[in-house]
Amino acid sequence: MDINKAPKFEKIFNKTMNSKLIHEGIVYIEDTNGDFSWCKGYGGKEIDSSLLMASITKLFTTACILILQEQGKLSLNNKISEFIDKDTLSGLHIYKSKEYSFELFISDLLFQVSGLPDKFEEKKNSTKRKVINQDFPFSFGELLHWTKELKPHFAPRTKGKAYYSDINFDLLGEIIEKVNGTTLAEAYQQLIFIPLRLEHTYLPQSEEDFVPNIYYKDQVLKRPKFICSCRASGGAVTTAREMMIFIKAFYGGKLFNKEIFDALTYYKKLQITMGPICYGGGFMRIALGGLLMPFMEKGDLLGHSGSTGSFAFYYPQKDLFFVGDVNQFANPALPIRLSMQLATGVK
Incomplete structure (x- = not known):
């Protein structure tokens, strides 16, 4: 890539930071070998500042599942009822009077094709609406109860259907704990943090652990109880520097054999509220080009974004990785739009 594109990245970054919604931000871009590296912060946010990963945590959960599969401890073809008590699962997925709770596979959760509803986003009493006004903890049992009310x-694996739901990854977190014989935080540490030497990435366990504040419009939200409860679907904390190390390892084969991507790159478009996002086996795909970008060279962004403004994407067509955070809970499209604009800055 032409390093003269750095000024284009800076222009895109500066324009984005001019948004009235954004109070702080960080963007970090590198190629695989680090021959090209560009980083810029705003509002005091720097490359080693803590940031909430939100749903980028799902990539860490995905990595654990794929590592455990490589170790022969589970298979994507296992039913989740092999790991989670049937009394716990009973009533979780009843569609048109038929129960599918015991017919769900690990792959259904990973690919977001279980059909399960999402308590975080759905209905007027969604947890997303509630957490804007107050901090509160919740248990996995409570999350299951709330999901069963929706x-x-x-039906699982309905052709052409995919629906993004946090419960899919919360269930995967429970399976990781069962199979690994540890807490989820310990599994992350053992399978990811230690091998990659990530010293500032962690899953908060209590209010004593540092949890970054979140912006909702102009309001500063301090929500440690809620974040500690999100766990496998959105509870981890990191820095831009360490998120770059992870996303490179995830797609570069340092954590698991990257040949597995041959089986994971079957993408389905998510619900309309998720915009242009399609989902594969544990990660998002955002197609570039098309009607929105008619002059853009075709390609895809692979990775994940978070509802609090975080993003971590790989642009394989140009061998570039984009990570960062705009820390704004009011508009989850912001990190997607910024990532796509940064990609258009590459020739």
Whole structure:
């Protein structure tokens, strides 16, 4: 890549930071070998500042599942009822009077094709609406109870259907604990943090652990109880520097054999509220080009974004990685839009 594109990245970054919604931000861009590296912060945010990963945590959960599969401890073809008590699962997925709770596979969760509803986003009493006004903890058992009160959207593995739901990854977190014989935080440490030497990435366990504040419009939200409860679907904390190390390892084969991506790159478009995002086996795909960018060279961004403004994407067509955070809970499209704009800055 032409290093003269750095000024274009800076222009895009500066324009984005001019948004009235954004109070702080960080963007870090590198190629695989680090021959090209560009980073800029705003509002006091720097490359080693703590940031909330939110749903980028799902990539860490995905990595653990793939590592455990490589170790022969589970298979994506295992039913989740092999790891989670049937009494716990009973009533979780009843669609058109038929129960599918015991017919769910690990792969259904990973690919977001279980059809399970999402308590975080759905209904007027969603946890997203509630957490804007107050901090509160919740247990996995409570999350299951709330999910059972909602209606699934389709039968598992319905052709052409995918629905983004946090509960899919919360269930995967429970499976990781069962199979690894540790807490999820210990599994992350053992399988990811130690091998990659990540010293400032962690899953908060209590209010004593540092949890970055979140912006909702102009309001500063301090929500440690809620973040500690999110766990496998959105509870981890990191820095831009260490998120770059992780995303390179995830797609570069340092954590698991990257040949597994041959089986993970079957993408389905998510619900309409998720915009242009499609989902594969544990990660997002955002297609570039098309009607929105008619002059853009075709390609894809692979990775994940978070509802609090975080993003970590790989642009394989140009061998570039984009990570960062705009820390704004009011508009989850912001990190997606910024990532796509940064990609258009590459020739």
